[in-house]
Amino acid sequence: MQSGYTELNSYRYERKFVSQHISTAxxxxxxxxxxxxxxxxxxxxxxxxxxxxxxxxxxxxxxxFGNRHRWKVRVRWYNDIFGEIKSPIxxxxxxxxxxxxxxxxxxxxxxxxxxxxxxxxxKDIFMASVLPDDVKEKLAGVQPVLLNTYKRSYxxxxxxxxxxxxxxxxxxxxxRPTWNHFNFVFTEEFKTVVELKYDQQxxxxxxxxxNQFPFRLNKNSKFVAGMNHFRxxxxx
Numbered sequence: 001m002q003s004g005y006t007e008l009n010s011y012r013y014e015r016k017f018v019s020q021h022i023s024t025a026x027x028x029x030x031x032x033x034x035x036x037x038x039x040x041x042x043x044x045x046x047x048x049x050x051x052x053x054x055x056x057x058x059x060x061x062x063x064x065f066g067n068r069h070r071w072k073v074r075v076r077w078y079n080d081i082f083g084e085i086k087s088p089i090x091x092x093x094x095x096x097x098x099x100x101x102x103x104x105x106x107x108x109x110x111x112x113x114x115x116x117x118x119x120x121x122x123k124d125i126f127m128a129s130v131l132p133d134d135v136k137e138k139l140a141g142v143q144p145v146l147l148n149t150y151k152r153s154y155x156x157x158x159x160x161x162x163x164x165x166x167x168x169x170x171x172x173x174x175x176r177p178t179w180n181h182f183n184f185v186f187t188e189e190f191k192t193v194v195e196l197k198y199d200q201q202x203x204x205x206x207x208x209x210x211n212q213f214p215f216r217l218n219k220n221s222k223f224v225a226g227m228n229h230f231r232x233x234x235x236x
Contacts, residue, residue: 011099012199013206017215019192024168027192027215031155031164036209038155038164047167048081048149049074050175051223052122052142060145060227070095072223073142075107081149082114082182092135099200105131117180119144146226147173147182150193161202162209167193172226186229193220 019027031038052073053059062070072093077085088110092103107129110121126139149171155164170188174180194215198206210217 009101010199011096011101012197013099013203015196015206015210016218016220017194017196017210017213018218018220019194019215020190022192022214024166024192027166027194028153028155030212030214031166031194034209034212036157036162038157038162040154041156041163042154044151044153045078046081046149046169047076047078047152049076049147049222050144051146051148051226052139053145054141055143057145057227057231059142060224060231063221063224066219068095068097073138074223081147082112084111085109090129090131090135092138103135105129105135107131114182117175117182119175119177119180143177144175146175146223146230148222148226150222161198161205163197165195165197167195167222170222170225172222172229174226174230186226188225193222 022030051059052075059070059072063072074091074093075088076091077088086109088107090105090107094101094103107125110125122139122144126136131139149169150167151169153166153168155166156162168191170191170193172186172188173182174184174186194213196206196210
């Protein structure tokens, strides 16, 4: 996998917080001043995701209503949004209650044309990928529904028990079953998402860290946020 990419072999906590009234620099200062002594561990970079869902939007509704057992599937890559994508990663995000994990797979490179993006290309990409049978079966029943992108900064405690990511410059593009272009973007420029990540065994220590956050705890699914904006046919 890529440098800086975290593969998971167990379930972990991912506690999300939203910061909307202070700058990115102030948010980072709060993290660095925490008594857990967070320090930067990787260069900030742009993260891009294409999310997939069933025709009935099963993943969306499971996440919207917070069903205990839920899943999401996405393709992730880093830095440039458009053009040749050289090292994409297919991820299945799996959630059981408050903890989650992911299954990750390399897939072949592809290209995203900003002026004409055909969702049918995914059939060929997945067919050309070396994937377990159960994964291919899941992929046969989904289609692209959303592209999102944001800038991420990374922090960790010295003992690596706890990680924090800070996401800014959030942007979303709608994907439809036919061809797409990317002239219309939904942005959340004043929103910052702070996420604390740690293995289940360290849960007893997490409150000491989060009690020092002046941020609002919020499940804040970027997938749900983007879908809520674009899919007007979804009832509230």
